[in-house]
Amino acid sequence: xxxxxxxxxxxxxxxxxxxxxxxxxxxxxxxxxxxxxxxxxxxxxxxxxxxxxxxxxxxxxxxxxxxxxxxxxxxxxxxxxxxxxxxxxxxxxxxxxxxxxxxxxxxxxxxxxxxxxxxxxxxxxxxxxxxxxxxx
Amino acid sequence: xxxxxxxxxxxxxxxxxxxxxxxxxxxxxxxxxxxxxxxxxxxxxxxxxxxxxxxxxxxxxxxxxxxxxxxxxxxxxxxxxxxxxxxxxxxxxxxxxxxxxxxxxxxxxxxxxxxxxxxxxxxxxxxxxxxxxxxx
Amino acid sequence: xxxxxxxxxxxxxxxxxxxxxxxxxxxxxxxxxxxxxxxxxxxxxxxxxxxxxxxxxxxxxxxxxxxxxxxxxxxxxxxxxxxxxxxxxxxxxxxxxxxxxxxxxxxxxxxxxxxxxxxxxxxxxxxxxxxxxxxx
Amino acid sequence: xxxxxxxxxxxxxxxxxxxxxxxxxxxxxxxxxxxxxxxxxxxxxxxxxxxxxxxxxxxxxxxxxxxxxxxxxxxxxxxxxxxxxxxxxxxxxxxxxxxxxxxxxxxxxxxxxxxxxxxxxxxxxxxxxxxxxxxx
Numbered sequence: 001x002x003x004x005x006x007x008x009x010x011x012x013x014x015x016x017x018x019x020x021x022x023x024x025x026x027x028x029x030x031x032x033x034x035x036x037x038x039x040x041x042x043x044x045x046x047x048x049x050x051x052x053x054x055x056x057x058x059x060x061x062x063x064x065x066x067x068x069x070x071x072x073x074x075x076x077x078x079x080x081x082x083x084x085x086x087x088x089x090x091x092x093x094x095x096x097x098x099x100x101x102x103x104x105x106x107x108x109x110x111x112x113x114x115x116x117x118x119x120x121x122x123x124x125x126x127x128x129x130x131x132x133x134x135x136x
Numbered sequence: 137x138x139x140x141x142x143x144x145x146x147x148x149x150x151x152x153x154x155x156x157x158x159x160x161x162x163x164x165x166x167x168x169x170x171x172x173x174x175x176x177x178x179x180x181x182x183x184x185x186x187x188x189x190x191x192x193x194x195x196x197x198x199x200x201x202x203x204x205x206x207x208x209x210x211x212x213x214x215x216x217x218x219x220x221x222x223x224x225x226x227x228x229x230x231x232x233x234x235x236x237x238x239x240x241x242x243x244x245x246x247x248x249x250x251x252x253x254x255x256x257x258x259x260x261x262x263x264x265x266x267x268x269x270x271x272x
Numbered sequence: 273x274x275x276x277x278x279x280x281x282x283x284x285x286x287x288x289x290x291x292x293x294x295x296x297x298x299x300x301x302x303x304x305x306x307x308x309x310x311x312x313x314x315x316x317x318x319x320x321x322x323x324x325x326x327x328x329x330x331x332x333x334x335x336x337x338x339x340x341x342x343x344x345x346x347x348x349x350x351x352x353x354x355x356x357x358x359x360x361x362x363x364x365x366x367x368x369x370x371x372x373x374x375x376x377x378x379x380x381x382x383x384x385x386x387x388x389x390x391x392x393x394x395x396x397x398x399x400x401x402x403x404x405x406x407x408x
Numbered sequence: 409x410x411x412x413x414x415x416x417x418x419x420x421x422x423x424x425x426x427x428x429x430x431x432x433x434x435x436x437x438x439x440x441x442x443x444x445x446x447x448x449x450x451x452x453x454x455x456x457x458x459x460x461x462x463x464x465x466x467x468x469x470x471x472x473x474x475x476x477x478x479x480x481x482x483x484x485x486x487x488x489x490x491x492x493x494x495x496x497x498x499x500x501x502x503x504x505x506x507x508x509x510x511x512x513x514x515x516x517x518x519x520x521x522x523x524x525x526x527x528x529x530x531x532x533x534x535x536x537x538x539x540x541x542x543x544x
Contacts, residue, residue, distance in 0.1 A: 003443040003527050010450060010520035030442050034434065034482060035411040040332075041483040042418060044325055053316055054214040060312075060332075061211065061219050064204040065226075067475065072197045074442055075449040078190040083197050086229035090201075093222035112418035119411050139307040139391050146314060146384035162306065170302050170346055171275040176468075177347040178282060180461055189452055196448075196468075203339065210306055211313040248282035255275050326486040333480045333491050337498075340472040347469065350462040355469050358501035362473075365494035 008076070017133040021126070022073060025088075028119075028126035029070030032095065035119035036063035039102065042112035055101050059116065062098035065091050066123060073130070081134050088127045088134075095124035144212070153269040157262070158209060161224075164255075164262035165206030168231065171255035172199035175238065178248035191237050195252065198234040201227050202259060209266070217270050224263045224270075231260035280348070289405040293398070294345060297360075300391075300398035301342030304367065307391035308335035311374065314384035327373050331388065334370040337363050338395060345402070353406050360399045360406075367396035416484070425541040429534070430481060436527075436534035437478030437499065443527035444471035444506065450520035463509050467524065470506035473499050474531060481538070489542050496535045496542075503532035 004023045040059035043052035069091040072084060099120030105113035140159045176195035179188035205227040208220060235256030241249035276295045312331035315324035341363040344356060371392030377385035412431045448467035451460035477499040480492060507528030513521035 002439050003523055004446065006523045007443060007446040007450065007520055010518075010523060026442065026446075030438050031410050034438050034478065035415060037479050037482040038412065038415040038434075041329070041485050042415065044328060045485040049321055049325070053321070056316060057211055057214040057313070058216065058219070061208045061216070061223075063479075064207045065223060068200040068204040070442065071200045071445050071471075074446040075193055075196065077449050077453040078193040080194065080197070080233055083194070083230050083233055086226035087197075087201060090222035090226040094219050097216055097219055110418075112415055115411055115414045115418060138303050139387050140310065142387045143307060143310040143314065143384055146382075146387060162310075166302050166306050167274050170298065170342065171279060173343050174276065174279040174298075174346040177349050177465070178279065180464060181349040185457055185461070189457070192452060193449070199343075206306065207309050207335075210310040213313050213317040246282075248279055251275055251278045251282060329483055329486040330488065330491070332483065333488070333495075336476040336479045337495060340476040343472045344469045347465055350465040352466065352469070352505055355466070355502050355505055358498040359469075359473060362494035362498040366491050369488055369491055 004074070007074075017130055017135075021129045021133055025123075025126040025130045026070050026073045028123040029066045029073065029091065032119040032123035033063045033066040033070060035116045036060070036066065036098065039112050039116035042110075046110075052105070055105055055113065058094075058098040058101050062094045062120065065094045069127065081136075085131065085134055088131050092124050092127045092131070095120040095127070099124060140210070143210075153266055153271075157265045157269055161259075161262040161266045162206050162209050164259040165202045165209065165227065168255040168259035169199045169202040169206060171252045172196070172202065172234065175248050175252035178246075182246075188241070191241055191249065194230075194234040194237050198230045198256065201230045205263065217272075221267065221270055224267045228260050228263045228267070231256040231263070235260060276346070279346075289402055289407075293401045293405055297395075297398040297402045298342050298345050300395040301338045301345065301363065304391040304395035305335045305338040305342060307388045308332070308338065308370065311384050311388035314382075318382075324377070327377055327385065330366075330370040330373050334366045334392065337366045341399065353408075357403065357406055360403045364396050364399045364403070367392040367399070371396060412482070415482075425538055429537045429541055433496075433531075433534040433538045434478055434481045436531040437474045437481065440503065440527040440531035441471045441474040441478060443524045444468070444474065447510065447520050447524035450518075454518075460513070463513055463521065466502075466506040466509050470502045470528065473502045477535065489544075493539065493542055496539045500532050500535045500539070503528040503535070507532060 004026045036059040040056045043056045069087045102113040102117035140162045172195040176192045179192045205223045238249040238253035276298045308331040341359045374385040374389035412434045444467040448464045477495045510521040510525035
């Protein structure tokens with residue numbers, strides 16, 4: 001949460017939703033994008049890579065949608081609630097599916113999938129928190 | 137449509153939806169990401185940039201979500217319909233809002249907004265076409 | 273080249289380099305980003321995925337750097353030659369390595385790697401063309 | 409540094425360079441991508457946006473190249489030093505130019521540019537640290 005918080009405070013725009021929830025969500029999106037990128041790569045290094053194909057694919061998708069959502073939420077000027085809501089809903093859905101897949105592999109002892117699952121769960125929750133605060 | 141079509145044919149995976157609609161949608165997403173990036177920049181060069189703030193912001197958002205959606209649809213292996221649907225819905229919503237804003241400026245004679253509006257409309261339609269073909 | 277050319281013409285900024293070379297390079301970067309994303313995915317679907325690990329990895333890298341370069345070149349306002357040069361050099365290097373890896377698999381009959389190799393070679397050439405035109 | 413460190417440890421691949429420097433660089437790249445995205449947006453909200461055009465443009469470029477570099481470094485499997493070096497060099501160059509521009513505005517009292525400058529300087533240093541450790 002190194003830069004998102006001071007940047008949110010420095011911005012002249014009125015934050016569209018509670019600033020604490022927004023900053024947490026932005027950070028969770030960027031962190032999850034990194035975790036999913038790294039987990040797809042760690043899956044590729046597994047001797048049984050054939051069993052990780054769905055995990056790799058979902059991690060790549062999740063990295064892309066988390067990154068787009070994190071960027072969209074980082075913009076507070078001329079904030080458009082409908083656009084934010086659509087991105088957040090896509091992010092929640094993808095983090096859910098990717099988190100479930102990672103949880104499955106975490107239960108079989110893959111530490112990198114455990115870490116990625118935690119990133120997906122946190123991002124899903126943070127997106128849901130902002131969704132509940134968005135103006136209708 | 138230079139590489140998306142041959143790549144879709146070469147892939148061993150069964151395409152999850154009609155290949156023609158999918159290829160058109162992938163291309164429309166990448167083209168719209170480029171158009172929105174360039175239009176945000178052209179807006180920045182306008183003497184009356186103050187009147188273009190909302191257009192710049194929405195174009196940046198639209199570039200990000202189109203890019204994520206184009207990447208997600210480019211992946212056919214272990215295709216997850218719910219993930220694809222969520223991304224497509226976010227892309228449709230964002231292209232609609234961004235296309236409306238660009239149309240407003242196009243009517244005031246901004247040629248770059250006219251071009252971007254066309255990219256947004258085509259992408260919105262192509263995403264809706266794939267959405268209608270996705271398995272439930 | 274659907275939108276890059278009209279957008280380049282509509283922009284008020286003076287194009288920093290020859291517009292035809294610039295438009296070709298922007299399009300080649302976005303096309304290569306798509307081709308590499310799709311090829312990494314097609315590799316994942318191969319029964320012998322173990323032999324495609326390096327190809328997957330380089331395609332993911334190449335998609336990321338091509339996308340960044342295509343976006344940077346799409347911006348003509350307050351153009352910074354040193355930034356453009358650095359991105360173009362990274363793109364040339366990555367397209368070269370990724371194109372070589374794809375060529376290796378194309379020679380073993382992988383059609384998707386043949387298509388991706390062509391995208392990488394075209395992008396490498398287009399980036400070199402713009403590099404040769406950049407002001408010192 | 410929430411997920412990058414445990415993911416780096418969990419990966420089966422031998423880290424290509426010192427893991428501490430690598431993790432710091434990955435985190436600095438993702439943080440800088442966020443900071444630059446937010447700063448471009450905060451610039452857009454300034455009453456004197458006309459004076460911030462170059463800052464907006466460089467922040468957008470820097471966000472794109474930092475994100476690509478952060479993703480490339482997050483991949484340790486089949487690591488290619490020449491690809492990593494090219495991305496890192498582009499990132500150093502862009503962070504330098506963007507950090508200088510932000511410093512100029514920070515000196516005129518723009519708190520968001522001060523924050524972004526710090527993110528750029530940290531990212532530039534972290535990339536240089538990894539560059540010095542890469543195998544020739």
